[in-house]
Amino acid sequence: MxxxxxxxxxxxxxxxPKSAEKLAxxxxxxxxxxxxxxxxxLSQHIGAIxxxxxxxxxxxxxxxxxxxTDAFVSAAVHSPVNGKVKDIALQSHVVAGRSKAIIIETDLxxxxxxxxCKDKFNENFSAEKYSAEEICNxxxxxxxxxxxxxxxxxxxxxxxxxxxxKKTLIINGCECEPxxxxxxxxxxxxxxxxxxxxxxxxxxSGCSDVFIGIEDNKPxxxxxxxxxxxxxxxxxxxxxxxxxxxxxQGGERQxxxxxxxxxxxxxxIPPMLxxxxxxxxxxxxxxxxxVEKAPLTHRVVTITxxxxxxxxxxxxxxxxxxxELLEFAGGVTEKSAKVVLGGPMMGIAIADLTTPVxxxxxxxxxxxxxxxxxxxxxxxxTACIRCGRxxxxxxxxxxxxxxxxxxxxxxLDVAEDYYIKACIECGCCSYICPANIEVAGYIKTGKIFLxxxx
Amino acid sequence: xxxxxxxxxxxxISGRFSTRSxxxxxxxxxxxxxxxAGYYFRMHAVILIATCVISxxxxxxxxxxxxxxxNSLGDFSAVITGIILALSVPPNLPIWAAVIGSCFAIAxxxxxxxxLGANIFNPAxxxxxxxxxxxxxxxxxxxxxxxxxxxxPNISAENTVDARTQATPLALSKEAIxxxxxxxxxxxxxxDAITGQVGGCLGETSAIALLIGGIYLIVRKTISIHIPLAVxxxxxxxxxxxxxxxxxVYISPVVHLATGGLLIGAFFIATDPVTAPLSIKGMWxxxxxxxxxxxxxxxxxxxxxxxxxxxLLMNAVTPLIDRFCKxxxxxxxxxxx
Numbered sequence: 205m206x207x208x209x210x211x212x213x214x215x216x217x218x219x220x221p222k223s224a225e226k227l228a229x230x231x232x233x234x235x236x237x238x239x240x241x242x243x244x245x246l247s248q249h250i251g252a253i254x255x256x257x258x259x260x261x262x263x264x265x266x267x268x269x270x271x272x273t274d275a276f277v278s279a280a281v282h283s284p285v286n287g288k289v290k291d292i293a294l295q296s297h298v299v300a301g302r303s304k305a306i307i308i309e310t311d312l313x314x315x316x317x318x319x320x321c322k323d324k325f326n327e328n329f330s331a332e333k334y335s336a337e338e339i340c341n342x343x344x345x346x347x348x349x350x351x352x353x354x355x356x357x358x359x360x361x362x363x364x365x366x367x368x369x370k371k372t373l374i375i376n377g378c379e380c381e382p383x384x385x386x387x388x389x390x391x392x393x394x395x396x397x398x399x400x401x402x403x404x405x406x407x408x409s410g411c412s413d414v415f416i417g418i419e420d421n422k423p424x425x426x427x428x429x430x431x432x433x434x435x436x437x438x439x440x441x442x443x444x445x446x447x448x449x450x451x452x453q454g455g456e457r458q459x460x461x462x463x464x465x466x467x468x469x470x471x472x473i474p475p476m477l478x479x480x481x482x483x484x485x486x487x488x489x490x491x492x493x494x495v496e497k498a499p500l501t502h503r504v505v506t507i508t509x510x511x512x513x514x515x516x517x518x519x520x521x522x523x524x525x526x527x528e529l530l531e532f533a534g535g536v537t538e539k540s541a542k543v544v545l546g547g548p549m550m551g552i553a554i555a556d557l558t559t560p561v562x563x564x565x566x567x568x569x570x571x572x573x574x575x576x577x578x579x580x581x582x583x584x585x586t587a588c589i590r591c592g593r594x595x596x597x598x599x600x601x602x603x604x605x606x607x608x609x610x611x612x613x614x615x616l617d618v619a620e621d622y623y624i625k626a627c628i629e630c631g632c633c634s635y636i637c638p639a640n641i642e643v644a645g646y647i648k649t650g651k652i653f654l655x656x657x658x
Numbered sequence: 659x660x661x662x663x664x665x666x667x668x669x670x671i672s673g674r675f676s677t678r679s680x681x682x683x684x685x686x687x688x689x690x691x692x693x694x695a696g697y698y699f700r701m702h703a704v705i706l707i708a709t710c711v712i713s714x715x716x717x718x719x720x721x722x723x724x725x726x727x728x729n730s731l732g733d734f735s736a737v738i739t740g741i742i743l744a745l746s747v748p749p750n751l752p753i754w755a756a757v758i759g760s761c762f763a764i765a766x767x768x769x770x771x772x773x774l775g776a777n778i779f780n781p782a783x784x785x786x787x788x789x790x791x792x793x794x795x796x797x798x799x800x801x802x803x804x805x806x807x808x809x810x811p812n813i814s815a816e817n818t819v820d821a822r823t824q825a826t827p828l829a830l831s832k833e834a835i836x837x838x839x840x841x842x843x844x845x846x847x848x849x850d851a852i853t854g855q856v857g858g859c860l861g862e863t864s865a866i867a868l869l870i871g872g873i874y875l876i877v878r879k880t881i882s883i884h885i886p887l888a889v890x891x892x893x894x895x896x897x898x899x900x901x902x903x904x905x906x907v908y909i910s911p912v913v914h915l916a917t918g919g920l921l922i923g924a925f926f927i928a929t930d931p932v933t934a935p936l937s938i939k940g941m942w943x944x945x946x947x948x949x950x951x952x953x954x955x956x957x958x959x960x961x962x963x964x965x966x967x968x969x970l971l972m973n974a975v976t977p978l979i980d981r982f983c984k985x986x987x988x989x990x991x992x993x994x995x
Contacts, residue, residue, distance in 0.1 A: 215784030215988070216988070217988075219673065221673070243971065297887040412995045439710075450959050457988070457989070461988070467990065468990045469990055469992075469993065469995070470987045470989035470990070470991065470992045471992040472993075475837040495662075516849075523669055530809045539664070541662070541664050542663055542664045542666075542670055544665055544668075544670055546668075548668075548669060549670075550668050551668055552663065552668065553663075553665045553668070553670065555663065555665045557663075569670075571670055571671070574673060576664065576670055576671065578664075580903065586730070586774065586775070587773060587774050587776065588775050589680070589774060589775050589931050590678055590775060590934070590936060591680065591931040592882070592931065592934050592935075592936040592937065592938075592941075593675065595936050595937055595985065596882070598989065600987050600989070601985050601987050601988045602985060603936065603984070603985050605936065606936075622984070623987045623991075623992070625992070626987040627989075629668075634667075634669050634672070635669050635673050636672075636673045636675065636676075637672070637673075638675035638677050638680050639676075639677050639775075640676065640677075642666075642667055643719070643935030644667065644668065644669065645666075645667035648667065
């Protein structure tokens with residue numbers, strides 16, 4: 205396959221959410237202090253839930269594996285602190301409602317803050333001394349999952365599959381959502397570590413082409429990465445592709461369309477085209493896992509919102525409660541109306557602020573009443589005026605209003621007929637809807653109903 | 659720390675459009691046409707627009723009370739129906755007829771279907787069609803603009819009979835076609851048709867005012883360009899064909915575009931989102947249909963104009979167009995469905 209590369213590539217559809225500002229854009233990634241207690245979820249990824257390897261009262265060490273399964277699609281979890289297992293109990297889970305977590309009380313006296321390992325890499329890093337198998341095993345041991353938000357186990361993506369040989373590796377530097385800045389900071393500050401991870405992923409997966417797709421509202425990141433690659437003695441032909449700034453440019457299917465100009469078949473997955481997509485944060489984690497043998501216990505979380513005193517990007521121990529993050533960021537004012545794990549477009553609003561950070565929590569976004577109620581006609585819906593804006597913005601070229609109304613009227617067969625399953629739940633339709641209809645909400649509901657029918 | 663936090667489905671932010679802002683934009687875009695109407699037809703314009711708007715809103719309010727539904731006047735759609743109806747009737751239409759037209763437009767054209775978003779036909783056009791078939795004489799008598807005839811008749815009913823009237827350019831054109839006369843006299847009226855100094859419906863006469871409003875709507879992204887473009891292009895092509903065949907009898911296509919409500923129809927009525935197709939392909943089919951049917955009526959049919967019937971006709975086939983233009987997902991049809 206020959207892919208034509210044009211400048212500022214993109215996909216059709218999508219939106220430009222102007223109101224969402226990147227408040228933490230210029231905040232360096234700072235280590236987060238060790239919390240008194242962490243709750244490590246046993247399900248932080250797509251796939252089987254881990255079984256705990258420790259029991260109540262056990263002592264655990266930093267990086268110790270505390271949960272795993274034999275299932276193919278799954279990822280182990282590790283303790284981010286030294287401490288004692290206080291309990292294994294249900295905790296508010298951002299996706300699953302309530303789920304089992306290992307609650308660890310930190311041994312505060314004996315707990316060094318985890319240091320960033322970006323300085324251990326330089327631009328001439330070579331993946332040659334590691335075999336593909338070694339890399340895959342290290343990734344598996346470290347429990348790495350897609351850090352962009354979906355949480356698909358990275359090992360499954362990288363491992364060679366004789367039926368679907370991999371050819372192209374695309375690194376997602378688009379930032380999945382407006383407001384989030386963690387990936388941007390990683391590209392700027394952890395450039396060498398990230399590129400080392402890219403090289404390792406290339407080696408492990410056997411891909412021959414590597415593209416790093418970056419939105420053009422991050423010129424500094426594009427420049428830094430291109431310069432680093434130029435300086436390097438072995439840049440392995442990694443190409444940087446500037447993309448148009450648009451949501452959902454960071455969506456896997458949209459990214460592939462933008463970079464390679466091909467559509468992933470409806471109902472299909474990227475490996476069918478020989479494509480692997482990894483997030484920049486995942487690449488950085490791979491480098492750490494392979495070279496430092498360090499498991500995935502911390503991740504970069506953006507704290508942002510107009511009511512937050514100090515928007516920031518922290519390197520947070522996984523399992524830290526959201527309210528501790530908010531307090532450390534200077535607390536929030538009374539005007540806050542919604543706390544969202546993730547970005548404002550696809551993030552999940554939480555009711556319980558003790559919900560712990562998981563491997564897939566890229567950001568905590570706090571929204572004000574004004575922001576969530578903006579442009580709303582007395583904050584209420586009107587009937588669909590059939591303006592067709594949702595069709596225009598849908599990156600998957602669906603008919604969102606038709607699907608939403610089919611679900612609303614309990615006609616799931618019609619919804620299926622209009623390809624409800626092809627929806628990527630990006631939320632562009634709800635965002636643009638002048639009638640304030642929760643189009644994406646109806647579609648998600650319909651998908652759940654359909655899954656239950658089976 | 660935080661007491662009341664909201665939990666709801668993503669996304670948590672929304673864009674700049676609301677039903678009210680969309681409708682408000684249309685009202686703003688209609689201002690130039692209303693001003694032109696006021697300039698050419700003086701008190702007739704003011705009274706007709708006010709009557710139609712007030713009676714439309716009153717009807718909508720009453721319908722909601724009867725149906726025990728929340729008040730929906732806040733979405734401004736009744737105001738638009740009122741304005742468009744007023745702009746598409748002759749200036750000397752009696753007030754009572756305007757009231758009847760507005761009541762029909764809202765009550766039968768919109769509310770019986772379930773209100774905004776559920777109506778099949780454009781309410782204003784439904785009201786106008788009702789008036790056209792009920793009071794044919796009144797709906798085809800056009801006063802000359804005040805700029806030509808400073809002694810405009812009074813508004814009172816007894817004077818309307820004596821009003822100085824003038825055939826519209828399209829009525830002259832129809833006569834030319836029927837009698838095989840030369841159409842030159844109509845072509846000479848083009849300049850007046852662009853500014854609005856011709857006989858015709860209240861808001862249809864000034865092409866320039868309508869264009870300004872239409873361009874505003876497109877720039878603000880309130881309407882997409884597809885429907886107006888399709889209507890105007892198809893009408894132009896069809897008009898050109900007739901004109902090229904026999905330029906003596908048929909008027910120039912430019913005159914067709916500038917007169918008889920083609921512009922108000924293309925920019926403000928055919929683009930009514932509720933009654934137009936959803937997809938871009940559907941919009942093109944719809945727009946071309948409106949343009950071609952209009953020209954068919956004008957050139958071959960009995961009526962001199964035709965915008966109203968063509969829009970109503972295409973409204974009726976909109977659900978079919980939508981079904982025909984089913985979108986295919988970006989990744990193609992699923993292979994094993």
